[in-house]
Amino acid sequence: MISSILGIADGWVALVFLLCLGSALLCVVYSALNWNRGDDSVSTADVKWEKEEVEVEKHLTD
Structure with a gap:
């Protein structure tokens, strides 16, 4: 799975990471x-x- 390739155990964190890059x-x-x-x-x-x-x-500087 792609989350294990990135070294991220949670799929939701991997999704957020990929969405940020996108x-x-x-x-x-x-x-x-x-x-x-x-x-x-x-x-x-x-x-x-x-x-x-x-x-x-x-006016302010005067």
Whole structure:
């Protein structure tokens, strides 16, 4: 059985171990596929928030 190959006596622990490895592999594949997909466009709300943030920081440092 695969659990004895990995040196893990309990089958549930072996299953969790393999699922962790599988999820890590899926994360690597997902990031490789979406590596250069592009950034989200900047909305007007983002620009407004940034201006307000700068004003608040100036007010706090004065």
